[in-house]
Each structure stands twice: as C-alpha cells, then as structure tokens.
Amino acid sequence: MELYDLIFYFFAIVTVVSAFMVVTSKNIVHAGFNLLFTFFGVAGIYVLLGADFIAVVQLLVYVGGILILLLFGIMLTNKITSVELRTGTAHIIPAVIGVGIFWGALTAIVAFKTDWVEVNTASTESTTIIGLGNLLLTDYVLIFELLGILLLVALIGAASFARREIEELKD
Amino acid sequence: MKQYLKNTWEGIWTVLIGMKITFKHLFVPAVTIQYPDVKVPLPERVRNRLYVNMDDCIGCDQCARACPVSCIEIETVKSLPTEDLGKTSNGKKKALWVTKFNIDFAKCCYCQLCVFPCPTECIYMTDIYEFSEFKREGLLYNFSTLTHEEVLEKKANFEKFQAEKEAQKAAEAKAKAEVAAKTKESENKSDTGSNKSENG
C-alpha cells in the first residue's frame, strides 16, 4: 500500500465515521465535537487533492472559527443538556426512497454530466496560492470586493445588535 | 485621542519599568536558607523540646503541678533509709526513687511554666525542634533512668519495708499497750499522756 493511500483511507474513515456520529448523536455537544473531526478529515482530503490553500482555509474558518462559535453558542445556552434530541427514524421507507432518488440523481449528474479533466498527478503544482491570489485580484476582483463589503456589513450589523443602547443601560 | 495615546504609552512604559525591576532581582542573592543543610541560629531563650536531667531530679512533682496541660506524669517511691541516692548538683539530698517521669510532647504547649518551679533546675528547654514522629506514641518521652525490673524491685522493697514498719509499729503498739495496761493498773495516769505516746 502506498503512503498516500494510507493517509487517504485514514481521512476518509475519520470523515465518514464522525459525520455519521454527528447525525446520530443524541447529545448536541457530542455532535459539535464530532463535527470537528468531520471538518478535519475533509481538510485532509483537500490536501491530498492538491488544494492546500482550501485545506488550510477549511481548518481556519470551519475549525478555528465556525465550530468554536458553535460550541460557544451551545455552551452558553441554558439547559442545553436536558434537551431531548430526536434522532430516531420515523418513516424509514419514504426516507430511504427519497434519499436514494436524490443520491442517484446527484451521482448521475456528477458521473455523466461533468466534464472531467485528466491531470497528470506528477505535474500538479506544489501550491495553489499564487494562482489563487492572481485570480482573486484580476478576474474575480469585483466579487472579492463585494464579499468584503458584505462581511463588513455583517460585522457592523452584529456589533450594533450586540451593543446595548445607553438609555437602556441607564435603567 | 490624547488620552488613548497616553494610555498606550503608559501601558508600554510601566511594563518596561516593572521588567527592569524584576530583571534586577534576578541577580540579587537569594534569601533562601537551605533548611536541613543550613539552619537559622536560634535565639538564646528559645523554647523547644524539654529535657530532664534525672541525676538532679528529686521527684518533687512541682513541674507536673505547674503544667497547664498535664503533660508531665511523675510517680515516685520512697527510698529505704539504708539506701543512699546521692545528692543533686546544688546539694539537695534525694529521698525518692523516680519510677516514672513521662512527658507527652503531643500535649506539651512549650510554655516553659514547668521550668521555673523546679528546685534543682533539672528540667529545662533544649534547642532541639526536629522530633516529629510517625506515631503519636513516639512523642511520649520517658526520662526515668530506672528499668522496669528495678522499678518493681524498688516498689517491692518499699512495700516490704512498709510492711516491716507496720509490723514493728504494731508490735510496739502492742508492747506499749501492755505496758500501759500494767501502769494503769499500778498507777492512775491521765489518758492524754498515753495517747501521745501511742501517736508518737
């Protein structure tokens, strides 16, 4: 077995098993912690695909940011441990049929409609960051800037929500 | 804005001052005393573990009575007139066998009150303060110089002597009574005189 196969299977198993745990777990905090391994495994698979920048962003944004925020939210919520999560199966046959059709359609589209490009693995560049940077500031500069403005608006909005009015404080 | 810049400057500057002070202290010789190897010299009148010099003890029990926590326990046996116990260093004659002289340092409060009444200055404070024990029984110090057998012997001796004395006394009393009866018969003397002689 090659080293890359070994690592791939490791990350794949981590991702699939922990994703399964996320949906089946009855404890919402457990689900949150398992989500961490899912994100981590996905980041590992990105690395194996040669998308190292995406992998690091995945770690930075999802593990370092969103997941922490999520856990924070869970932990600061009152009586979170006493909430009964319903994870049992209610209507198993319709669910299987529905998910099966959806999955089949997706797979069919991916398998037959995608215009696959064969890339010689030896010739993949060691990094994607230079290309990404150039693209972001040339072809996609408008989208990039708009996203920046969107984030700024979100930030200001959050700050104004979080800030209590001075009159309120006086009461 | 001015306040903001001032705060920033003060934040940095005060930290630097603090760091200067701690850096100086890095080279100040340590004040630590490496205790078991190096010990602080004790003051002259330090109060620590008691010691009893049994050569000088006359068994007067005054220290035990002075003790506020009753940690001293003394038992004595009278000596026979034939035995010579020697003298204490300040010339007092010893008359008692000290069969038991226990000090329980688990109880002792190191108040030094037992030291002052001692007529021969045989109980005093030493400068030994490291005498911890794993068991509380280990803190019960026995100062008596006599062995268990010797104690039994002294007690037996004394009892024997006492018994002999009693017997002698009884015999004397008997003899006296006889004499008294005789004299009563012959001469009529007062009761008080005879009582006195009996008591004596």
Place this chain on the structure above:
Amino acid sequence: MYDFLVDLIGNEIIAAFISAALPVVFIVPFVIFGVLMERKVAGHMQDRLGPMRVGYHGILQTVADFFKLLQKEDIVADGIDKKFFNFAPYLVFAGSYAVYAALPFSSKYIGADIDLGIFYIIAVSGLVVAGILMAGWTSNNKYSLYGALRSAAQIVSYEIPTALIILSMVMLTGTLSLAEMSEMQTAYFWNWNIFGGAEWSFTKLLLIPFMFAGFLLFYISSLAEVNRTPFDMPEAESELVGGYHTEYSGIKFSMFFLAEYANMFAVSALVSVLFFGGYHSPIGYVGNTLGLEALIPFEQVFWFAAKGIFFVFVQMWLRWTLPRVRVDQLMTICWKYLIPYAFLNLLIIGIITLI
C-alpha cells in the same frame, strides 16, 4: 529530511513516521528544560533559589517530576463524558505539535516546507482551542468550563491582531513560507526584519519603528494566544483552581503541560522567524570561517533554539513582572488597542512596501 530518510530506509511509510516523530526529539527535552527554567527564573526573580534538591542545583527536578506524573493514577471522576474527556488532551497536544511541522529548524531541516507555512500555523492552532473547549466541557466542572470558555474567547480574539501583524510581514517579505522568510534575513543581524529587512534603501530606515511596533503587538497577542501571564485567565490558579485541566491527572495532565510548553516555544520561534532572522546566526557562522560546510545546519539549529528560548525567557520574565488582567481589560486591550494599532501598522507598512 523526508526525502533523505526515504533514500536511507527505502520505505515511504516508515520514513514518513520517523520524520513526523522528529519534533518530539526536540519538544520533550525542551519541555523538561523549560519547566526547570520557569521555576528557576521564578525563584531568582523573587530572590529565592527554586528547586535545589534533585541533582546539582536541581537540574534533574523536572525529570523526576516527569516520572512522577507517569506513575500517577489516571483519575476519571464520575459524571465525566469519558470518550471526549480522554481524547481532549491528545487533541490539544496534536494542535500544538502540528505547528512544529512548518517551523524551519535549520536550512536543512523543516518538517514540511509548504508555501503556506505561516498561514497553516495560524490555522492549526484552532485545533488547540477546540481541544481546550472539549476538555473544559467534558470535565463536568464549572471551573473547567469557565477556563475553557475564557480561553476560547481569548484565543479567538487575539488571533485577529496576530493575523494582522503576520499579514503585514507577509506583505513586506512577499512570501508565506517560513523557510523563505528566514532565508531573506540571512547573514548579519542588521538584515533582520526588525531592522527593516535585508534590502538597503531608505525604506529600511523608515520601516524600523513600525517593525518594532509590529514586534510588540505580535508578542503581546502571542502571549495571550498561549495563555501566559498576564493573560492567563484560563488557568488562573487563584480563581479557577486550574482552569480547563482541573480534572486531569497523570499522563493526560502531562499532555496539557507538554502542549503548553510546546506552544510557548512555537510562538517564540515564530517571533524569531518573523522579526529576528529565524535560524540565521546574527554574527556569522563558525562553519564558514573554519571551512566546514557540514557544521552550519547544526549551528542554525543552535541559533534557532537559542532565539526561541530567549523569547520563552521573556515570557517568563513578564509572568513574574505583571499581575493578571481582568477579562474586560483583556478584551479592551485586544479590541481597543491592539487591533487599531495593528491595522494602522498594516496600512503604513503596506504604503512603505509600495514606495
């Protein structure tokens, strides 16, 4: 290093494992040394002596402590979420260990010479936060939870000024790779980034004050990121018992300890790479004067470790100088002081770089 090992052993998998395990050879002795240094520095700064009993002047104290920790009972209290409780210390250690993959110890040894170097380091330290939150929550102890929440809030907030300063340095050097960044500051100490970089022009002089400011900002926020005094609220012994590792004992506790000291060295090494020339000697190499090329990598490892340990020493120095700040003061320092200054610094360095 990996390629060399592949040539040597001939098996990719074994070579990968060996090359991945190499930082342990550095971390464990460093932690043993670092804990002793912490206690010695603490002692001497307070006019004490520190540990003196085990070995000459106590140099074997931490070795003894290490064996003591290994022998200790591994206590798992009732009501603890066992699965994640047992996993959290390893996650925290994995997070701080992963940072070592991108640290250039010398020009010949760097775990993974990826172009994303410093970006990767910022990202994987997120694992530490997740591990700390996990440890705090699963301990089923309010002090642990407080510690974990404070730690997470603190690390997430202070990541912003850290990232901004790193961004300004990336703008200046034009690379994310730590090895390249070190190579740019080669030769003597006046080529270090803190003295404006290797390029001789009038911008070098202009840069110096902003580099110093950047260094200060980065160092302060890195202190908060590794939970060191004055920002050690997560562990605050006097108020939170022990913070998120209150419930841990034995080998798991030592994992937290290892992670903490490994983190301390990692951020110090990062400071030295960003501002102080990384593994490069400030005064030239003995290997060059003697004509022994093979000596240079070892000298570089020495300089790298020396610079790292110096900044670890400064962390300890600060620890025994400053009292702990309050939570609101912590947030004020971050959001009202560090972040605006970091933005300003970023702007100015950007302008100077463009000139």
